Amino acid sequence: MLLTQKKQPIEMNSLLAVEATALPVMEAFYTIQGEGAHTGRAAYFIRLGGCDVGCHWCDVKESWDAEAHPKLSIDSLVDGALQYPGRMAVITGGEPLMHDLTELTAALQTAGFQTNIETSGVCQAVTGSWDWICFSPKKFKKPNPAIYDKADELKVIIYNQSDFAFAESFVPYLRPGCKLFLQTEWSRSNEMLPRIVDYVKDHPQWQISLQTHKYLDIP
Numbered sequence: 036m037l038l039t040q041k042k043q044p045i046e047m048n049s050l051l052a053v054e055a056t057a058l059p060v061m062e063a064f065y066t067i068q069g070e071g072a073h074t075g076r077a078a079y080f081i082r083l084g085g086c087d088v089g090c091h092w093c094d095v096k097e098s099w100d101a102e103a104h105p106k107l108s109i110d111s112l113v114d115g116a117l118q119y120p121g122r123m124a125v126i127t128g129g130e131p132l133m134h135d136l137t138e139l140t141a142a143l144q145t146a147g148f149q150t151n152i153e154t155s156g157v158c159q160a161v162t163g164s165w166d167w168i169c170f171s172p173k174k175f176k177k178p179n180p181a182i183y184d185k186a187d188e189l190k191v192i193i194y195n196q197s198d199f200a201f202a203e204s205f206v207p208y209l210r211p212g213c214k215l216f217l218q219t220e221w222s223r224s225n226e227m228l229p230r231i232v233d234y235v236k237d238h239p240q241w242q243i244s245l246q247t248h249k250y251l252d253i254p
């Protein structure tokens with residue numbers, strides 16, 4: 036009886052250790068946020084594996100298969116971020132909300148990081164504690180409306196003319212003050228950027244977001 040009582044906590048501890056979250060990580064790197072409201076700020080990016088949205092123009096298709104990427108512990112991810120002076124972390128993917136991000140964001144915030152996410156909003160639930168949510172909805176899979184009143188920034192990719200109406204369709208559901216960005220799909224820049232310029236001049240509640248890291252030739 037005594038033995039059983041003594042052993043139990045040890046078994047519980049080892050069980051907890053086994054269950055501690057690890058996440059599939061395609062890459063993690065320190066760079067400059069190239070897009071949206073925080074453009075130009077130093078940031079540590081953590082790109083998680085796994086996405087089933089299927090955007091045909093996605094610029095990081097290698098991220099889609101979660102199984103193709105090693106699972107890393109939360110501790111090692113936070114340690115990696117702490118190697119650099121910036122204290123803004125951007126969690127992206129793949130579709131990061133495919134994973135439960137409660138532990139990762141808690142650990143990053145405890146370590147002093149601002150937690151930002153790039154998401155299509157396609158998810159069962161919006162997990163994690165976020166200082167900034169960039170919601171980038173896609174026509175290819177409907178977002179979970181749970182993201183609407185949490186988004187700080189709406190960033191819609193403009194591939195063709197119908198994407199302007201798609202972008203506007205989300206506005207009524209967002210919080211007042213949510214920033215509104217239009218970003219050209221990279222390969223369609225020559226055709227769509229002049230149209231985005233005209234659109235923003237006519238609809239000044241919107242701003243242009245460019246993938247400035249691609250012009251700068253940085254990750």
Ligand SMILES: C[S@@+](CC[C@H](N)C(=O)[O-])C[C@H]1O[C@@H](n2cnc3c(N)ncnc32)[C@H](O)[C@@H]1O
Nearest residue numbers: 092093094128129130153154155171219220221
């Ligand atoms: C690669 S996605 C990962 C995060 C999440 N799955 C999403 O789509 O928001 C990061 C950002 O890059 C944008 N993006 C992806 N491919 C792009 C492209 N070819 N041109 C412009 N933006 C692109 C996405 O819309 C999103 O805002």
Ligand SMILES: Nc1nc2[nH]cc(C(=O)O)c2c(=O)[nH]1
Nearest residue numbers: 067068069070127153248254
């Ligand atoms: N520099 C840089 N800024 C970014 N902003 C969003 C990105 C992403 O892929 O989520 C991204 C990226 O891949 N690189």
Ligand code: SF4
Nearest residue numbers: 086088089090093129
């Ligand atoms: S949702 Fe994001 S990661 Fe997934 S395919 Fe679309 S752009 Fe790529």
Ligand SMILES: [Mg+2]
Nearest residue numbers: 094095127254
């Ligand atoms: Mg990118």
